[in-house]
Amino acid sequence: PENKKATLVAELTNDIKRISPPKFYGTTLGDGAENWLNKMEKYFAIRNFFEETKVIWGAYQLSQEASLWWDSHKDELKIDESNITWDQFK
Template sequence: MHQLVEQFFKLKPSKFNGTGDPEAAILWIKELEKAFALLRCSGEDKVILAVYQMQGNTSNWWEATQGKVFPEGTDLAWNAFVKAFNIKSFSDYVWEQKMYEAKFVELSRYAPRLVDEPVEWARRFRDGLKPEIKSQLVPLNLKDYNELYERVQLIERDTAERAAASGS
């Protein structure tokens, strides 16, 4: 284990403090998974190393939650950890939008003619959004997918912040 920890730290993995930004949470997990693949970590090693990289609110959350995720006598499983982390990091609403975006990108590979043009790619993505998000974007008539996706993220973040502020 000592050698694994040493190799892990040589890769300079980032810490995570739970900034509230869903994108930061996704990127942190992806970064860790790349390091874990390189080091050929076991599921238990992955959880131990990831927990060590947590700081602030995220560390406090894990201290309060770990007994529920891994009751005494349960093996530490990476998938269970990631599932709990994602539930903590994303509201259902944000998670649903992330899944839609990922599915859209995945499926677009099978119908390249339908999304050959960047404008068409953006339009089709926009048309598949939830009505409450779509209605805010249609008047902007955004033709660039990256800009459209960035706006969707801003709307999601704003919606989540307002929901948190109102207590719903």
């Protein structure tokens, strides 16, 4: 399983260089987070992401305030990104 994940991550890294998924910087305005989640789901569908890698890549696309919030949230709740589903992440 770990070897498979390493291979998947390497392949996805190459793919991500060709088609960039959207970044999310955090917002308090309207449906900004929901729009980003929808764009990520479209990106995942186009790239045929495996469920196990969605949260890892979703979290990777968080930047600035959004990244700080997620890091704090996952540490506080002791969340392991590799053990939660995309639906739980949302």
